[in-house]
Amino acid sequence: MTTGRAPFVPPGTGWPDDPAAPDTPVAHGAGEVGELAAASPGLGELCARQSVCRACDRLVAWREKVAVERRRAFADEEYWGRPIAGWGDPEPHVLIVGLAPAAHGGNRTGRIFTGDRSGDWLFASLHRVGLAARPTSVRAGDGQRLIGARMAATVRCAPPDNKPTPLERATCLPWLAREVELTAPSVRCVVCLGGFAWQGVWPALGQAGFGLPRPRPKFGHGVEVELDPPPSAPNRAPVLLLGCYHPSQQNTFTGRVTETMLDTVLARAKEYR
Secondary structure (H helix, E strand, O other), rough: OOOOOOOOOOOOOOOOOOOOOOEEEEEEEHHHHHHHHHHHOOOOHHHHHHOOOOOHHHHHHHHHHHHHHOOOHHHHOOOOOOOOOOOEOOOEEEEEOOOOOOOOOOOHHHHOOOHHHHHHHHHHHHHHHHHEEEOOOOOOOOOOHHHHOOEEEEEOOHHHHOOOOHHHHHHHHHHHHHHHHHHOOOEEEEEEEEEHHHHHHHHHHOOOOEEOOOOOOOOOOOEEEEEOOOOOOOOOOEEEEEOOOOOOOHHHHHOOHHHHHHHHHHHHHOOOO
């Protein structure tokens, strides 16, 4: 089904919490991603540039196709259809990293981990442990607020079959690395939701100046790794890297992830000093 409507929300046209303006610079390739990320003076401008990126042709085509065709349940909704910027506290104690937005989740709602079953589980847990103001996240502009926490993804566009290619991950890496760098002065714990996020955040942490152990520890639920903070961090105490199984439908339906398991990891992240 096609509707004739634009395949994405143009920047600066009134979408709630849109970080971009009509004149926000747009990256059209990997080199421009690196340049624009590195030159971003703060989180606000970085998120604006993330949200209009067009560097990966396959991902651009897919996210906009989904935004036009829509799932039947959301046929009357306007889809965001753009990359999903980092979101939450600008000086977070906890940084939560996932793989990529869902085609009918973040790609629809304009907010990471919002609008699908995984997000329902995640925000309910964040609320229970005191890291989110509300137990649900419906879409950008719904009044939800993260408390001392921030969310980001290793890839900012919804990929086909939830599988970004290695090249797409590498192209998107500078966005995450710069976000990690800008939040490093306040971050005390990084939570990786799933093995792909664990792999993807590792080079971003390195580029941001964190001291990383070698070899890289294996991902697992509840795995903890202490990292040396970058020189920009005023607190020289170790930063905790935490592994957490992704609250995907497959994991929650099979019991591989339970509410208690998720709450335990997120509570540990919140309490770590």
